[in-house]
Amino acid sequence: ETGVTQTPRHLVMGMTNKKSLKCEQHLGHNAMYWYKQSAKKPLELMFVYNFKEQTENNSVPSRFSPECPNSSHLFLHLHTLQPEDSALYLCASSQAGAGTMESLWYGYTFGSGTRLTVV
Amino acid sequence: TQLLEQSPQFLSIQEGENLTVYCNSSSVFSSLQWYRQEPGEGPVLLVTVVTGGEVKKLKRLTFQFGDARKDSSLHITAAQPGDTGLYLCAGAADSGGSNYKLTFGKGTLLTVNP
Numbered sequence: 001e002t003g004v005t006q007t008p009r010h011l012v013m014g015m016t017n018k019k020s021l022k023c024e025q026h027l028g029h030n031a032m033y034w035y036k037q038s039a040k041k042p043l044e045l046m047f048v049y050n051f052k053e054q055t056e057n058n059s060v061p062s063r064f065s066p067e068c069p070n071s072s073h074l075f076l077h078l079h080t081l082q083p084e085d086s087a088l089y090l091c092a093s094s095q096a097g098a099g100t101m102e103s104l105w106y107g108y109t110f111g112s113g114t115r116l117t118v119v
Numbered sequence: 120t121q122l123l124e125q126s127p128q129f130l131s132i133q134e135g136e137n138l139t140v141y142c143n144s145s146s147v148f149s150s151l152q153w154y155r156q157e158p159g160e161g162p163v164l165l166v167t168v169v170t171g172g173e174v175k176k177l178k179r180l181t182f183q184f185g186d187a188r189k190d191s192s193l194h195i196t197a198a199q200p201g202d203t204g205l206y207l208c209a210g211a212a213d214s215g216g217s218n219y220k221l222t223f224g225k226g227t228l229l230t231v232n233p
Contacts, residue, residue, distance in 0.1 A: 004161070043162075090161050110162045113161050
């Protein structure tokens with residue numbers, strides 16, 4: 001399997017639930033990202049991992065907890081979410097290290113996203 | 120904060136028509152990318168432009184980066200229903216320490232009707 005794979009594709013959870021989103025890339029890329037896409041808003045960068053190390057947390061509430069056990073896998077652990085957290089959560093990877101010019105030349109490869117609904 | 124303004128926000132046209140969408144900013148970008156996002160999918164990179172005044176063509180799509188590297192346009196010739204999607208521009212500026220961050224616009228939602 002190639003590309004960036006995200007599971008599940010859809011998730012409905014209550015505000016007291018705990019769930020996890022999974023992202024897997026088979027591209028040999030060195031950087032991975034979590035983005036949030038809400039209606040009428042630009043994509044919002046949440047977290048950046050560079051060679052498995054978290055290099056950026058874009059002021060994301062602690063109810064979102066990322067985990068990167070290796071350079072191919074990225075998780076987003078969710079707990080006690082709010083209805084306004086409902087959105088499409090996208091995972092992306094880049095060939096070169098995050099923040100480098102090279103990462104921009106080759107672009108980001110996105111997964112299909114997880115459509116999250118918090119009820 | 121580097122803002123990218125995309126216009127129009129929505130565009131609905133008939134198959135065969137030409138169209139242009141725009142991406143503007145007050146900031147200078149070291150590079151700019153265009154992505155297309157189809158319903159239920161993630162964005163897919165179409166092109167990266169890095170040089171002011173640069174023009175790139177991808178079949179019926181023509182991308183231009185402004186001379187001052189603050190704006191870009193995407194022109195589609197003879198649009199087809201398969202061109203339907205959300206077109207996102209994303210710019211990267213050096214935010215200090217050679218840490219290039221990608222900022223996305225809100226996108227232009229294009230619908231091409233058969």
